[in-house]
Amino acid sequence: MGGRDVAAKTVDALERLTVAYRAFSQQMAGAQGLSPLQLQLLTVLAAGPPPAANVDALHRELQVTQPTVSDAVTALIGKGLVTRRRDPSDRRRFALSLTPAGRETADSIAAQRGELVSIVETLPEGERETVLNSLLLLIAHLHREGVITVARTCLTCRFHEMHDNGHHCTLLNTRLGTADLRVNCPEHLSA
Ligand code: SF4
Incomplete structure (x- = not known):
């Protein structure tokens, strides 16, 4: 019974963290003129690989559908933050990479994320x-x-x-x- 309570409270705590992180992430994304998913994609592309820089790997990584990732990638390309070219190692795929502006935006996101790291560092x-x-x-x-x-x-x-x-x-x-x-x-x- 006690163990079950602890498990339920752990899930409650995870929910609180998720709500807080989502709000923080929306704020960061808004400051950059991005959607939260576009922000996640830039962050993952800047840190990786892994995952491989293609829509198939990214949709699995972020646990969202392939069309959703495709739309977000198209928007990032439109904003001049990402480029797409045919992958030389697999001609059926397109490889994504950050443009210099995309790299700059990713650096700025990392700096904002650093605020959270600083808070955790106070533990x-x-x-x-x-x-x-x-x-x-x-x-x-x-x-x-x-x-x-x-x-x-x-x-x-x-x-x-x-x-x-x-x-x-x-x-x-x-x-x-x-x-x-x-x-x-x-x-x-x-x-
Ligand atoms: S155990 Fe696996 S994940 Fe951890 S450092 Fe070694 S190779 Fe990497």
């Missing part, structure tokens, strides 16, 4: 690590249940092992402290 270091660990654990569970479709984190990776209660990456052959755990690892392979 004591131990608590920050506890939060990160718990979130990665939750992401792994939600991924296993199919709620989160894409997760390139250590706890969902086939190279991740626990040794003596510590995290270990068998690919990099190194022990990982909590602060070393990755949220978007380019070497990740699904477990």
Whole structure:
């Protein structure tokens, strides 16, 4: 019963965070003359790959439909922030990339996002690590249940092992402290 309460309160807390992040994201997007999805696309394109810079990979990454991503990409191209060219490695696909203006906008978004990072940084270091660990654990569970479709984190990776209660990456052959755990690892392979 108590455990169920904690689970329900955890979902309530996630909802609060989602509402707050959505509001923050809308504010950032509005300041740049973008929709929240256009802002997400610029952020993902600036950080990646992964994911691959094409509509198919991006719609899976952001868990929205392909036509929705296509429309947002068309709008970004119209705004001069993204270009689209045929992918030389797969002629059926178009590869997307940021224009210099798109890169500048993505940098400005990253700077605004830094405000949130600064707030999280005010938590004591131990608590920050506890939060990160718990979130990665939750992401792994939600991924296993199919709620989160894409997760390139250590706890969902086939190279991740626990040794003596510590995290270990068998690919990099190194022990990982909590602060070393990755949220978007380019070497990740699904477990
Ligand atoms: S390959 Fe990357 S995601 Fe996988 S365990 Fe190693 S560091 Fe973590």
